[in-house]
Amino acid sequence: MSVGPVHSVHPVIAISMGDPAGIGAEVIVKALALPEVRSLARFRIVGNAESIHRAANRAGIPPYWRVINHTQVGNPDATAPQSLPANSPDSHDVLVIDRHAAHDAPIGTVSAAAGHLSFHFVDDAIAMTLRAASDPWNADAIVTGPISKEAWKRAGHGRYPGHTELLAERCGVPSAAMLFHAPADPASNRRELNVVLVTIHVPLMRVAGMLTVDRIARVIEQGAAAVREFGHESPRVGVCGLNPHAGEHGLMGDEDERVIVPAIELARSRGINAEGPFPADTIYNAALRGRFDLIVAMYHDQGLIPVKVLAWDCAVNVTLGLPIIRTSPDHGTAFDIADQNVADAGSMSSAIVLAARLARRKNARTP
Numbered sequence: 001m002s003v004g005p006v007h008s009v010h011p012v013i014a015i016s017m018g019d020p021a022g023i024g025a026e027v028i029v030k031a032l033a034l035p036e037v038r039s040l041a042r043f044r045i046v047g048n049a050e051s052i053h054r055a056a057n058r059a060g061i062p063p064y065w066r067v068i069n070h071t072q073v074g075n076p077d078a079t080a081p082q083s084l085p086a087n088s089p090d091s092h093d094v095l096v097i098d099r100h101a102a103h104d105a106p107i108g109t110v111s112a113a114a115g116h117l118s119f120h121f122v123d124d125a126i127a128m129t130l131r132a133a134s135d136p137w138n139a140d141a142i143v144t145g146p147i148s149k150e151a152w153k154r155a156g157h158g159r160y161p162g163h164t165e166l167l168a169e170r171c172g173v174p175s176a177a178m179l180f181h182a183p184a185d186p187a188s189n190r191r192e193l194n195v196v197l198v199t200i201h202v203p204l205m206r207v208a209g210m211l212t213v214d215r216i217a218r219v220i221e222q223g224a225a226a227v228r229e230f231g232h233e234s235p236r237v238g239v240c241g242l243n244p245h246a247g248e249h250g251l252m253g254d255e256d257e258r259v260i261v262p263a264i265e266l267a268r269s270r271g272i273n274a275e276g277p278f279p280a281d282t283i284y285n286a287a288l289r290g291r292f293d294l295i296v297a298m299y300h301d302q303g304l305i306p307v308k309v310l311a312w313d314c315a316v317n318v319t320l321g322l323p324i325i326r327t328s329p330d331h332g333t334a335f336d337i338a339d340q341n342v343a344d345a346g347s348m349s350s351a352i353v354l355a356a357r358l359a360r361r362k363n364a365r366t367p
């Protein structure tokens with residue numbers, strides 16, 4: 001995947017650990033243990049040092065990080081991150097910013113304690129990306145570990161259905177979109193797949209009422225801009241219909257012709273090569289044959305089921321519409337396998353790699 005020119009200075013990436021009761025610590029430790037991943041950036045893992053050490057011990061991975069207390073971040077009397085001594089001559093710049101103890105968040109279960117911790121991990125990481133570029137604690141991008149939405153609700157943070165909504169509020173934008181990127185896999189002969197969602201974490205019964213011409217057109221534009229960053233100069237965009245058979249000319253609902261068609265026409269008037277609406281049960285095959293560089297899905301599962309079937313081990317979630325770069329793995333907390341050293345870190349590795357490359361591209365454009 002081409003993402004443009006490479007900047008000579010390593011970007012700084014903040015990684016929120018996610019729910020301490022899940023597999024977040026494990027996939028982060030395993031991903032950054034790969035030299036080809038760790039060499040791409042400087043990393044600030046915002047989480048719990050106990051969880052990180054435990055995951056590493058389970059995996060037989062020697063520590064390659066340094067631990068600091070979260071109170072050092074932004075403290076004018078604390079040592080700047082660039083001045084902190086390395087553990088060993090070959091230690092890369094990886095800091096674990098230890099915010100809280102996790103002893104009251106039992107592994108493998110949903111709890112308010114874990115929800116409280118994971119919320120503050122990601123909130124702290126977002127704050128680092130919003131610091132001025134001259135601030136030594138600034139981060140160029142954020143990668144978020146998996147959280148439990150139920151745990152957030154139990155901890156009193158239920159107003160945010162997920163990361164995306166929190167990111168939008170903290171960044172001061174009215175809305176944000178989710179794009180899922182699965183890189184091409186030469187070994188399996190799989191083409192690159194990019195899918196952007198018009199609606200995100202909402203009940204299915206509310207989707208039709210949330211679809212407007214402006215909203216769909218905006219997401220088409222945001223998705224097209226994102227895949228241009230991935231190297232597609234003139235992306236070909238295929239838009240899903242909402243109803244079976246894309247409405248069958250009104251026989252199965254009128255939203256496709258009443259709302260989606262005008263949105264596509266509006267996007268085309270703005271120079272975007274968009275087509276549709278197409279039945280969602282056929283459009284993904286067309287994309288995998290090379291017809292489209294981006295699929296626009298109307299709701300969460302319409303986009304996520306194909307992505308997770310086709311690229312479970314490497315797909316990456318990218319948040320669009322923010323002033324900052326945010327990626328994440330496409331999987332959840334996997335409580336059922338937590339603390340067993342069996343989690344696959346492929347998606348987390350892909351999320352880190354993409355964040356680093358996008359940050360380098362962005363920094364290369366910055367005077």
